[in-house]
Amino acid sequence: MIDHLIDKQDNFEIIRDKIAVILASEVVNQKQLATDAGKDPNDWNLRIYTERSNPWEQFLNEQADKSPIVNVCFTQASFDKSSSNIVKRQKTEGLFNIDCYGYGVSSDQTTGHNPGDKDAAFKVHKALRLVRNILMSDQYTYLDLRGLVGQRWTKSIVVEQPQIDALQVQQIVGSRLVFGVLFNESSPQITPQTIESVSVEIKRASDGQVIVETEYNGN
């Protein structure tokens, strides 16, 4: 039996949370930089979540904040047998879905109008731009987890086409950035116990004879 409580996070959980922390902290940083540059910091705002599956209500009922929503979800891990060992360490490629949702509303302009479908698509594109640039910046080559993370890579970006049949009052465009991370997982090990000690002392006598003294302690 395993002799200790498995009371730790696996590395995929640590990386999932780290991705969210990096995004959240960098969004704050980007907003400050935007303010310093005399631009509207709200244009750089993202709302970061992890592993949420309830429908997003904000776009329907809380329209004060229209900034994009980003949800980080762990979705898949595959294990490379050739680069692992069967006892302790498994080389792992984890896939994290980083879903972005852009929200747009048609609005009146001095000449013409700003269509909501275009507004939502541009907002989700900007969210994807921020997420990809942050996670692929050289500051986060190892996601601040050097020694644990070996590589990170944006595997794909898919922006879903707006729905055609049921036109919504609010325009919402969803997108998915699939983020791949190479790392190692480890598994519980047997706690080693000393079952026997052997002490050997080798001496050379004055006449050149080699003398070996041994001592055995068994538990």
Add this chain to the structure above:
Amino acid sequence: MSLRQLAQTDLNGILKNTTTGFGWPITLTNPNGNSVELVGNTNDIAQVIDPDTGQAVSGRLASITLPTESILAAGFEYPRGIADSGSKPWVVEFKDINGNDYKFKISQSNPDRTIGAITCLLEVYE
């Protein structure tokens, strides 16, 4: 009166009757800024949508249905969605059942020239 004309009469009775039917006051504004007060059917409901990420987003679906004869009688052409961002859209305004005002733009119109009704799908317009 043909059966088809009878159907149109029934439709108008349903859409325009504010006493015992579904009639509801609607303000229709064309891209030139001209408005007309009409009566028709309004629909505004919440709906869950999936933007194909596998996770649902709470959405909202709104539409109006108007008798085409009312639109033509007001000197308007059939409303339609305006894709060109350089032009003003067709705009409709109506109250919900609790008297709150809402403003929408028409994003798609589906005229039924058989019995004379037009259904317009709406987007929030600010």
